[in-house]
Amino acid sequence: MKARLWGVVLMALATAAMRASAARTLDFDFIDVEGGQSTLIVTPAGQSLLVDSGYGGFDGRDPDRIMTAVHDAGLTQIDFLLTTHFHGDHVGGAPALSRRIPIHTFIDYGEPIENGNGARRLYDAYSAVRANGRSIQPKPGDRMPLKGLEVDVVSVGGSLITKPLSGAGTANPACATLGKKENDETENPRSLGFRLKFGRFLFVDLGDLSGLNLVSVFCPANLVGHADLYLVTHHGNSDTNIPAVLAALHPRVALLNNGVTKGGSYDTFRELHQAAWIEDVWQLHKSQNTEENFPDDRIANLDDSTGYGIKVSASENGSFTVTNNRTGETKRYAR
Secondary structure (H helix, E strand, O other): OHHHHHHHHHHHHHHHHHHHHHHOOEEEEEOOOOOOOOEEEEOOOOOEEEEOOOOOOHHHHHHHHHHHHHHHOOOOOEEEEEOOOOOHHHHOOHHHHHOOOOEEEEEOOOOOOOOOHHHHHHHHHHHHHHOOOEEEOOOOOOEOOOOOOEEEEEEEOOEEOOOOOOOOOOEOHHHHHOOOOOOOOOOHHHOOEEEEEEOOEEEEEOOOOOHHHHHHOOOOEOOOOOOOEEEOHHHHOHHHOOHHHHHHHOOOEEEEOOOOOOOOOHHHHHHHHHOOOOOEEEEEEOOOOOOOOOOHHHEEEOOOOOOOOEEEEEOOOOOEEEEEOOOOOEEEEOO
16 A cells, blocks of 8 residues: 555656646747738747747638637737737737737837838737737847746847847858848838747847848948757748858758648748758748758648648757657757
């Protein structure tokens, strides 16, 4: 009887240890919103950060997919919704999502500069939702209030960091061959971008940052540092295919939140293939824009008939795993 009781105690202790170990991971769910963006991040402290909310419309497709990820994570609210910029594939799903789950704090850069009817309608719908919660409009260099993490703002509303983040600041030799870059007049160069640091693990998400603003945080000096995991800017479109940026970040793993025909340009794929230091590139969709797709087992969706995501789980020691939800395959990247 005592032996049986002792066995039960040992099993309970082992289970508790496994749960404690699991709780120490930083978990990402890169949700398929068909070439837009929505990334759910759950911190080791249990806080949730949703980066963008995908599209509106499509019979609630993107809020449905976000809520599946939310339920899988056991969340009852979104602690922080960070909107990188005010385009429909990044902010359109926010109003419908807010009707399904409470959103506590909204992080963005205020309001857009684009004033066309479509842009204004998107923003008005979003701002009405934002008014129901707390609002943060950070400045470059600010640190977002997530426990146990260093989440530093790199770019926001067209303004950029001018001093290097911790561990960054070295000259970038790849800038020597950089041609002239200019910003367009859309919201993309105004994207709210950040670097997330969890112990030795580094993740970089710059939204759709592009043009001169994208270059300026990496040239002539790299103000951001390297990335273990890099979410390729602007869905892998050609306007963000800048070798000096990729050389500065030197990611171990790159991830593309592209769609079947949205993003994933030939030039971007070619550059990713040529970057010898990248161990793997994962895609949310197989792209019809290029013959240079990465192997099928690194792609969550082979056509537009499915909506699988990609999960990442990172440890404080810098190791992390990537899981393809379509196949169930998990690959570990050891430190």
